[in-house]
Amino acid sequence: MAKEVMRRTASDNEYLHKDFHGSMSVGIDYLDAHYGPEAVRDYLRQFTASYFAPLIERVKMEGLTPLKEHFERLYAVEGAAIEARLSRDELVIRVAACPAVTHMRACGYPVARLFSETTRTVNEALCEGTPYAAELIEYDEDTGRSVQRFFRRAS
Amino acid sequence: MISCTDFIPAYSELFKFLEQKGGQEAVHDFWNYLSDRFLTNLRDLVAEHGIRGCWLYWSHTLNEEAADFTMELDEEAGEFSITMHQCPSKGRLLACSHLEPYHDYCGHCAILYKRVLEPLGYEYAIDLSEVDRAACRVVVRKAGKG
Structure with missing residues (x-):
């Protein structure tokens, strides 16, 4: 049997490993089972505050436009069509099917009981310290279809 | 969604x-x-194909992760290796200026795969001495062939 060699550089492929959604789901499931549902939310808040700090700063300075651009980019990378409607003080995102849930269902991976928190809690945390708030108006557990709303807090 | x-x-x-x-x-x-819970696909591939299962598994994941790597399979010698020239995961963490990576981030690779491969009769060794520049080397051998 001949020796086989595969050599690749980063530019040979697009960076898109959707199985990471399955690993995320296992992580959510683990936190839920071992530390409880509030630990899931605490973790997602901590992650969002750290990783998305530059985006949150832009929302403070520029309003909802950076959030709209963020979601358009995020879902486009995953190959999912969304409808994003922005008015002066409100942004409504309609997602026909969550690409993470779609991938996990297609591969037969279990979807964590609290997987929707990766949308609800992350969106709420994106608004922390800004004049805005977030609510998950609709979420379908089977497909991840959702309606996500961001709006100016009542002062 | 993240x-x-x-x-x-x-x-x-x-x-x-x-x-x-x-x-x-x-x-x-x-x-x-x-x-x-999650590496059952690696387990199944190695159980079915022997050491070639490692080649099949990482051919999929490393290409999707756009890694910079050299992968080698020598079935006769019972050896598989990955030389990771630039790990996309660690590379991304190092490039993210506003985030401090977990201090033992690369430690997960040592535990996750060893736990799958050793019960199937393989030795799994990983050299993490150069992870500060997102490089590492993995060698999997049929136990008793080293």
């Missing part, structure tokens, strides 16, 4: 969160859990 392209920082932050909760033991417990 995009799969944002997963690596989310993963690193999860390790930090778990360490705050229960120390390094909590992090290792999660890695064992993840290995048992």
